[in-house]
Amino acid sequence: MIELQNVAMSYGGGDLLSEMSLKLVPGSFHFLTGPSGAGKTTFLKLCYAELLPSTGVLALFGQDARAMTRDQIAEMRQKIGVVHQDCQFLDHLSVAENVALPLSVTGRAVDHGELAELLSWVGLRAQSSALPPQLSGGERQRAALARAVMMSPEVILADEPTGNLDWEMSLRLLNLLVELNRMGKTVVIATHDLNLIRAAKSQVSARVLRIANRRLQLAGADL
């Protein structure tokens, strides 16, 4: 699905990441930890080909990321849902239109019943007609999650999804991601919030990865 073999990432002459090897198998759940600036976001960007490795092999759904055309990258991203800490939306479109964007851009028809159901699932049914700037931080995160799963992707990458949320909202979002994992989705959550990782312990079998000294390590036992 996503496989890194001895991947290194350099920028401006310095190594950001090096000797990274990992294979994300379908249905797995991973936490990615590490101090701020360790390279968690860079790692996730590699996973959806926003960045390409300087050396090593990065295979996305069986294709060498370096050899992919721009259209192939677009197609691959339809299988990966990404949730950023600073979720970006098209501010002139309603929440519902933003959530349905992955379908709109690929020319697929939007099932309004399913869309309403998805918005209810993330607790944004009442805000479906609102514009993104009218949403709170938590609502934006949930809208981003809804958008990420709209296409029923195989992988969900979440970069500090609870960074702007209170604990209650963080748990709610975690529950949504766990639920998606139970549906068979592969989930990777980059976070430095250890409480969140502990909270997941009772719900899901997850691996905790840690980026330290530019390298990827398995942090302790699996949860």
Added chain:
Amino acid sequence: MGRVLAIFTGGAGPAARVVPPTGFTARLTLLTAAAMAFLAVFALALSLATGRLAERWSEALARSATIRISAPAEQLEAQTRAVLEVLATTPGIESYRALDADEMKALLQPWFGPDLPVDALPLPQLVEITETSAGIDAEGLRLRLSAEAPGALLDDHARWRRPLVAAAGRLRLLGLLSLVLIGGAMAGMITLAAQAALAANAQVIRTLRLVGARDAFIARAFVRRFTLRGLGGALIGTALGMAAVAAQPAADEAGGFLTGLGFAGAGWLWPLVIPPLAAAVAFGATQFAAFRVLREVR
């Protein structure tokens, strides 16, 4: 061309909705297209008018000639008679006539005013000749005139016809060149406006790429917007330009060269080509700008 047409026939699909609806680039493109179309109408009018002028001068002057008789007052009448007799037996002449005093006065009036005492001036006698389509043997006629009327001089207008026709031809070329330059300037301005719009919407583009949009989808959103703006602006500019050309004083009133600047008959259809051309230019320019900017976003 099919892709340009699809922009107008395809309706406002999802691609049209993803670009924020307003911005200064919208007004800039509309204004640029309108201004350029307005200028293009004038360049086209100039080009067509000078083409007509060159044709008219060429045709009119090619079939006419003048004989100027300069002789002492007591010989003028006799030499004029001799010239008319020569012309009567010269092949290739459709008609000829000696200009009378009133016609001479009318010819000189633009330079000397209406109160010119023609009788008091030692003016040469002019004989106007209209040739048949076969034309005259100018050299043969000159030889005969020098024998029969030594003061008579044949002017077949070739000396100043050629530079006039050449000048009109060059003006026509300048008009066409102006059209090309206007088109180029419009393409440049729309490219810049499109690039500015794309840069201003960098976050929109990144978001669209993140959710799996292909470049063609994103480009189409911007290309459609700018093509329609280009077309809209060009329609306004063309309409205003045509109205301004139509409001030019009639040639009869002022009688000058510039008053002939306009369209005649089916020539009024030519400016209607400008809006679709402007739309095609906007399409090409935005397509170029969009793919250039998109290459910078993964």
